[in-house]
Amino acid sequence: MIALEQVELSLHTGKADERLCEVYGCMAGSPELPDYRNRLLHVLTGFRTQFCGTEEIELFSAPGRTELGGNHTDHQHGNVLAASV
Template sequence: MIYHKFLGLLNEGCFDKVMKALYGSSAETTSRQKKRYAYALERFHEYFPNREEISVFSAPGRTEIGGNHTDHQHGCVLAAAVDLDIIAVVSFHNEGVIRLQSEGYPQDYVELSDISMQENEKGKSAALIRGIVSKFHDMGVEVSGFDAYTISNVLSGSGLSSSAAFEVLIGTIILWRTISLIVRTCLL
């Protein structure tokens, strides 16, 4: 969808039903989330002013009801999504690079021609992006580039799996693009 059209539909209330399903039914919450999405759209446009075609994504934080951290040893975890999430405004392209600007952090830049582990990225978001792209590549999925602006209310270090939410977000963006291209090809 075109950036300005999405913003207009957001302001007109066209996404209120979705906002209520994601965040709860109070008018105050819906209003707050609409402002948050509008802010993310505006910031995306500041960082990537030449990108008009956008998609918008959300990935929730989670809490572990049982089995906290046993998944690290292949154990079972009972988890539940929370109403805190990371949202991303994304524009896809075929430039062979992922540029991701997260609110409050330096921009991540990942060249898709080299998805090998980079020692200098350890502990950074770029390493997570590169790892997810590498796994998709191993599964035979061709990843095209995109520009993204993300904003999160899943606080880092809060125990609500902010890094997992980020990983799910990146995987969802890549999967969405892949499915969209497959569907487009089938419809031609």
């Protein structure tokens, strides 16, 4: 597990860029990097809002997902049980 603040700092300062390029298949200095950073920062902000008090997190990335239950309800802000593939 890693501290939430440490992940945010790594994203803000560009220290996570190499890892982001590994995950998303881009080159260092790629014009898409700010979008990848902002996407994760948005997720972390939502996580902190939803689960305030959580200090340590783990991040995972999967190339795809399948919905095990609640198919298409996510488009209407419903609950979905998803798994990575």
